[in-house]
Amino acid sequence: MTYGQYAPPKKPKTGLWITLVLVFVLIAGGVAFTGFVTPGFFKAKADTTSRATPEQLSQSFVNGVAEDRLSQLWCPIRSKRSYSFEQVMAATDGAQLGTPARQRAPQEYSATLNAGGQTVGIAMIPGEGGWCVRDAKIGGEPEPLPGIETKPSPRPDVKTxxxxxxxxxxxxxxxxxxxxxxxxxxxxxxxxxxxxxxxxxxxxxxxxxxxxxxxxxxxxxxxxxxxxxxxxxxxxxxxxxxxxxxxxxxxxxxxxx
Structure with a gap:
């Protein structure tokens, strides 16, 4: 160095590192928020298909209301009012399980869920590939069927x-x-x-x-x-x-x- 020349002092890099850390934290926080809250690509998909037991089916049904995915859970023949229920539930934000599945008839279970400020009861019977929902009733649990047999009885002897x-x-x-x-x-x-x-x-x-x-x-x-x-x-x-x-x-x- 020649005497008389001025060398500017080196600037500390502390501020740069602080800035980089803050940017990283903001990016990480944004990814975490969008991953878990907004589209939810970090969250596990709610199960809407399990129906090996009434307990599994009732939870799948609750999850299905939130995901608008109930088609695989209904019985092939179900109550007429269940179609109206499905339209009402499509406008709700989701549901929570109220009363867990419990047996009410030899081959029938029921459960309740809370959705859209209403109590909804579902009736579940065994079907092909597992249990299925045969009825959904707003305001309470459906009355159980005396039996789930669908084979016609012998023709009765009637005259008129x-x-x-x-x-x-x-x-x-x-x-x-x-x-x-x-x-x-x-x-x-x-x-x-x-x-x-x-x-x-x-x-x-x-x-x-x-x-x-x-x-x-x-x-x-x-x-x-x-x-x-x-x-x-x-x-x-x-x-x-x-x-x-x-x-x-x-x-x-x-x-x-």
């Missing part, structure tokens, strides 16, 4: 269409699926058979107001009053009075006449 229609109504009110199916005509479409079971799963009740016997047409029309989920509507049954094997129910309209 009116008698067949009344036996059909009695079976629905008793929530007896085999007895209700046994009075249906053999050629009714599968949608009618499924619809009868949907009504029974959902606790519908009916009374026969009057019957019109159409002798020439060989059929009887029974006019009903039905109550489903607290709502009263007219209903209608038409029978085939000269069917092979005896009079039988040819059609059932659960909420219109």
């Amino acid at each position: 269409g009116e008698e067949a229609g009344n036996k059909f109504v009695d079976a629905i009110n008793a929530r007896d699926i085999p007895a209700a199916l046994s009075v249906l005509c053999e050629k009714v479409p599968d949608t009618t058979r499924d619809g009868v079971q949907q009504i029974i799963h959902g606790e519908g009740r009916y009374t026969v107001d009057n019957a019109d016997v159409l002798t020439t047409a060989k059929q009887t029309i029974l006019h009903l009053t039905g109550e489903v989920d607290g709502v009263r509507n007219p209903g209608r049954i038409e029978t085939e009075d000269d069917a092979e094997g005896g009079p039988c129910v040819a059609s059932f309209s659960p909420d219109s006449d």
Whole structure:
């Protein structure tokens, strides 16, 4: 160094290191927030498919409400009101398990969950590949079925269409699926058979107001009053009075006449 020349002092690097540390902390914090909170790519996916036991199914159902993924958890035939429930739950932020799964019938369990400020009860029965949800009821637990057998009982010995229609109504009110199916005509479409079971799963009740016997047409029309989920509507049954094997129910309209 030549005397008389000025050498500027070296600047300390402490400030640079502090800045780098702060930037790193901010970046790490942002990644952690977005990973765990926003899109949640660090979080484990909620299980919405397990249904080997009623306990697993009820938790999968709770998770499915939050994820809007319930399709794999329903039974192939389920209550009509469960479709309305699914639409209501689609607008909620999620659900929490209220009452754990508990047995209420020989082959049926129930549980409750809290969602959208409401208590919802679900009924679970064994199905293909595990347990499935057959009914969802807002405001309480569904009433258990007397049994889950769906094979029709032997055709009852009835003499008139009116008698067949009344036996059909009695079976629905008793929530007896085999007895209700046994009075249906053999050629009714599968949608009618499924619809009868949907009504029974959902606790519908009916009374026969009057019957019109159409002798020439060989059929009887029974006019009903039905109550489903607290709502009263007219209903209608038409029978085939000269069917092979005896009079039988040819059609059932659960909420219109």
